[in-house]
Amino acid sequence: MSATEQGRKSVRRTALIMVAVVAGMFGFGYATVPLYNALCTFIGLNGKVSTEAVSESGGAAVDKTRLVKVQFVTTVNGGRNWEFRSEQAQVEVHPGEFSTVMFHARNTEDHDIVAQAVPNVAPTTAARHLRKSECFCFNNQPFKAGEEKEMPVRFVIDPELPPEVDTVTLSYTFFDVTQTAGKSAPASPNS
Structure with missing residues (x-):
């Protein structure tokens, strides 16, 4: 395998990792508000009832x-x-x-x-x-x-x-x- 092919594989792997990280961050950000509200309601935090x-x-x-x-x-x-x-x-x-x-x-x-x-x-x-x-x-x-x-x-x-x-x-x-x-x-x- 040539150095060029190894470089391409490395770039693809890095790109896939970055896409996965961005998708994970988006999913976490999207779920944060409902999770926070559910937790606050459950334990009465921040006056949520x-x-x-x-x-x-x-x-x-x-x-x-x-x-x-x-x-x-x-x-x-x-x-x-x-x-x-x-x-x-x-x-x-x-x-x-x-x-x-x-x-x-x-x-x-x-x-x-x-x-x-x-x-x-x-x-x-x-x-x-x-x-x-x-x-x-x-x-x-x-x-x-x-x-x-x-x-x-x-x-x-x-x-x-x-x-x-x-x-x-x-x-x-x-x-x-x-x-x-x-x-x-x-x-x-x-x-």
Whole structure:
């Protein structure tokens, strides 16, 4: 085998290795966000909370000796002029006791939209101890032009919440997902 042929084989091998490395980097980069979100949701890191409902049957015993303040913060992403707020700025609850807080939203635009609320919990140590049985964040929320909705959040604070945590902040950011939700989003009168 001549030096020229060996050089060509070496160049081909190097090119194949580089293509494999680039493909691997692209695949890793593509998978990073879903893996990170799944991990954060699973362990409650960065205040990520589950968007699946919990059952209210057979829950933990209510701890009447302790009160936890739960604060509610709302934001609309992208500076849109939608109305979005909780009807109560905060509530005090006993761990293990379910509570319901109503949220108000109104589409102030002259066209239909689909919105999605993304929850976050602070401090991060409280994220895995706040569980919801009902929440508008579980599904996309279609709004007709000018439509208003009253949307409940029913939640419980797990009695296993660390004793040093006496205030939990539940925040929601409303995003416009009209483009990604498509025209097939079901209209829901009470969502």
